[in-house]
Amino acid sequence: MTSTEGYTERYAAAHGRFVVVPASYVFLLREGATGDEVLLQLRQNTGYMDDHWAAAAAGHVERGETACDAARREALEELGVTDVDLTFVTSMQRTRHDQAIDERIDFFFTARAWSGEPRIVETEKAVELRWCPLDALPDPVVPHERAVLESLRAGTTQAYCTFGF
Numbered sequence: 001m002t003s004t005e006g007y008t009e010r011y012a013a014a015h016g017r018f019v020v021v022p023a024s025y026v027f028l029l030r031e032g033a034t035g036d037e038v039l040l041q042l043r044q045n046t047g048y049m050d051d052h053w054a055a056a057a058a059g060h061v062e063r064g065e066t067a068c069d070a071a072r073r074e075a076l077e078e079l080g081v082t083d084v085d086l087t088f089v090t091s092m093q094r095t096r097h098d099q100a101i102d103e104r105i106d107f108f109f110t111a112r113a114w115s116g117e118p119r120i121v122e123t124e125k126a127v128e129l130r131w132c133p134l135d136a137l138p139d140p141v142v143p144h145e146r147a148v149l150e151s152l153r154a155g156t157t158q159a160y161c162t163f164g165f
Helices: 003-015 067-079 143-154
Strands: 020-032 035-043 053-055 057-060 086-094 103-111 126-133 160-163
Touching: 020 053, 020 067, 020 126, 020 143, 035 143, 053 057, 057 067, 067 086, 067 103, 086 143, 103 143, 143 160
Parallel strands: 020 103, 086 160
Antiparallel strands: 020 035, 020 057, 035 053, 035 126, 086 103
């Protein structure tokens, strides 16, 4: 544990506050034969939601980094694509009362244009990439990500949403 992590835990305990962990997600979209398709990855060996389908690119926002910068970095690190034309979709505040995790703030983006052919770069963390129709998602999808994908399909996304409360 670093001194900063120790301080954060002591501060949270002393003041009864939680620590918010930010993450960015990128859903690459394309027009398919029957409507919009999203690129998903099948997770493995991550310790979180393994064997679930998830955004093809996602990860924590690092200190000093914006959510947009994190989304572009993750798209490069996980898919090998650049020049990602991001569109902000929603921010999600979430928690899981059945697990000991910090509260989260997730920033979701879509992109319909990028440079390069998406591929699995982190082969130890994903076993498959698949273009999936938004109206026929595979099972299982990470639950909070499924909620965003369903709102995209239905056209009901809002700037802010919650999950797990």
